[in-house]
Amino acid sequence: MSFVVPLYKNHRYPAEIISHCVWLYFRFPLSFREVEEMMLERGVIVSYETIRRWCLKFGQTYANALRRRRPQPGDKWHLDEVFIKITGASKYLWRAVDRDGNVLDILVQSRRDKAAARRFFRRLLTSTGQVPRVVVTDKLKSYGAAHREVMPSVERRSHKGLNNRAENSHQPTRQRERAMKGFRSSGGAQRFLSAFTGISPHFHPHRHLVTAGRHRFEMTVRFTIWDQITDATGMPATA
Structure with a gap:
């Protein structure tokens, strides 16, 4: 399956940092300032306003790529x-x-x-x-x-x-x-929820239905898919 690689041209931060910030924001109930603080603890200096712009620019792109990876919906x-x-x-x-x-x-x-x-x-x-x-x-x-x-x-x-x-x-x-x-605003709610409902469920593989080992394996697979669709590892845009 092919997909469009997110455009990181003219961004001074590498894709892995951008995608990690977007993942944090949509995966956990964090504010942009809290994501900023978490990145600072890891030695990455980036402002909450920059993180906000990343989420607006890349969130929907990531969500769309994840949706294309899913099986066809049921009838x-x-x-x-x-x-x-x-x-x-x-x-x-x-x-x-x-x-x-x-x-x-x-x-x-x-x-x-x-x-x-x-x-x-x-x-x-x-x-x-x-x-x-x-x-x-x-x-x-x-x-x-x-x-x-x-x-x-x-x-x-x-x-x-x-x-x-x-x-x-x-x-x-x-x-x-x-x-x-x-x-x-209605537009802000639509933009956020459209990306949120595409990204957050990807990291919720029904934990209560599987063993711990199976859950870890499934999460590893899902993180690999995330790295591929965000091009965080520099992999080619095919999978």
Whole structure:
């Protein structure tokens, strides 16, 4: 599989430092200043503002590369929406996951009406390049109306108890939202969460389901993939 190597031209810091800072920020509930302090402890002097720019520039690129490495999503998609506070106003975070809990896409919107549901359905079909066999939603009426317009041939199941995968997928976002003390703008929330949902799950291989040895092996594989997609080891852009 081929992918685009991040462009580090004109950056005076090597790729391994840039990618490590981006990894720290998206992997753990840290502020830019805390990442700056952690790098200083390792003898690397870099300002929190530089780290912020790296995360904005490279975060989504890394997330997209990781998503391309994943297997094709299953044909059963779980959709859900949850409110988030942005400067005191309620917005809605729409999320879709496959049967394994992998995030397919997210979208921050001001409403959860038919137009918002329709917009999310169309975005999903475009971003995945696939049409699911089944979509599972809650009982929000907007889903039904948009479903009939956008994907009428796809089976839709609606039941409160069926959508735990999507609901559980909101938990890491909630944790990060609390650590960040909320988001400052809809655009900022969209940018952060789009990168966050692509990077953070890569380092969560369901630890409770495997032995310690298997977990260490799996994490080694995932760190190797991270080094490859960030070009942190100077490897060629093929894998």
